[in-house]
Amino acid sequence: MKEEVTAMLPLSPAALHILLALAGEDRHGYGIIKEVARQSEGHYKLGSGTLYDNLEKLMDRGLVKEATARSGKGEPARRHYRLTDFGRRVLEADLVRLKRVLRESRLHLRAAESGKVS
């Protein structure tokens, strides 16, 4: 089981943002794009081509699945996407990996600033 999670890492930036956007709730495609823009404060802009390319892969690998279509007030039913348990584990594992990268980079940057290059 752990090997399957590890085999999915590292996630591409687009895949990471998509899984993060779905971590809180099910969303449709446009909802994912808006949530990614919000979470990244506009720094990461996801186009629909990139979104669905990645969604196709994520669904084929079992990280995301379709949820029951829901409709807003007066709107037609839109297909929503949901993070699977397996997808959640992969996302958590990638976040652990990113935390390590962040920690290492802070250590090295701090050392460089103080002149103590190892």
Added chain:
Amino acid sequence: MKRSFYKCLLWLHPAGFRDRFADEMLWIFDETGGQGPRPFTDVLISLLRQWTFHSGVWRIAFGALASCLLLAGWWHFQEAALASALRRGNPGALKEIKHRHASGMPCVGASGDVIRAAETESGRAGSQVDTGGCDVADGVQGIVAAFQHHRVVMIGEVHGLEPTGEFYRRLIRDRKFQETVQDIVVEFASRNNQALLDRYIAGRDLPIGEVRHIWRDTTKVASWESPIYPQWLAAIRDVNKGLPPSRRLRVLAGDTAVDWRKIYTHADWEALGDNNVSFADVIVNEVLRRGHRALVVLGTNHVTKSGDRNGDEDTTTRVESRYPGSTYVVLLDNRGLLGPPAQELVRLHRVSQNEPILCELAGTPLGDFPVNHGTPLSNKADALLYLGPPETLTRAFPPAGSLEPTYMKEVDRRSMIEWGELRDRKLLGAAAE
């Protein structure tokens, strides 16, 4: 204008991707007014990715290059094998050499004198179909390989044969098959039992009395009592236990939905219609539109490339009309077309003895063999599956007296509805006594 152009770009995507996502992408384009992050650049990049990396085109290009480089060595190997077969008196090799000699094609290792000498020595009457020259592969690996260029491989079976049951179980246990194929479409389950089938294949513990509804309640009366079908389902369930969720095989019920509690007359039964429509529907909507690959196992008359025995639409023709080139049809050789020369094929092509053989037909003498009103075999199928001589293709019946009297009463009722006679008793033999 911008919207129309965007729509054109979406339409250029592969059918599987387009069917799944194009509507949503167009909706997002409308919602953002086409203003998003470089929408046209983004969709062009998506188009390029879909057609090169996701569709496997780069693999084809690489494969073509590798094939060219290997061609010279392969040709020499084939010529040496052909010359060796000729020396052993192989009739197929003799025919091949004669054909090349007559056509002026190169015949390494054989001259006109060799041909005449071989003809004198063999004195062959030619009563057997000359099957020299078909592309032979191990049965399991041949079917797995077919998925490289076809998303649906259709096996036309004769129902209830023991060797086919063994072959199916072997196929799904193959690791490459498990990595390549997502779905298996079967004739011996009706669509209204899909949820039950899903629960059973997912590993749920269900009473046998409930599980049996899968193969007992289909539109075809008394047809699926052979133990090979539940054995196959059990094997798939077993295989799935060792696979991650995203790679588990899904069994799709292909037969028309039917509730026998509401079928009272032959007219009621006839109103169920042609189940080729249902099989094709499942393949198109559950497999092809989702971008999956599927093994489909149906009776021979449902899968032949040229339509059914009456020349009407069957499952293959219906699927091909919507997804051209998506299917690869394999028929069981139950007539011994390969017969004793199969052993020559085994030696010639270095396939293991007593293993199933897949014999590809396109452009081969066997493909030209006329069957049923003179139609070449290659018009009906892409390959033959050889599991042994016809006398070894025995049916597997349930044990004598094993079918419950209450069930047999219902099967008798259905038999009278479908055929107006107790044909079920003949089909089920001692099992129904």
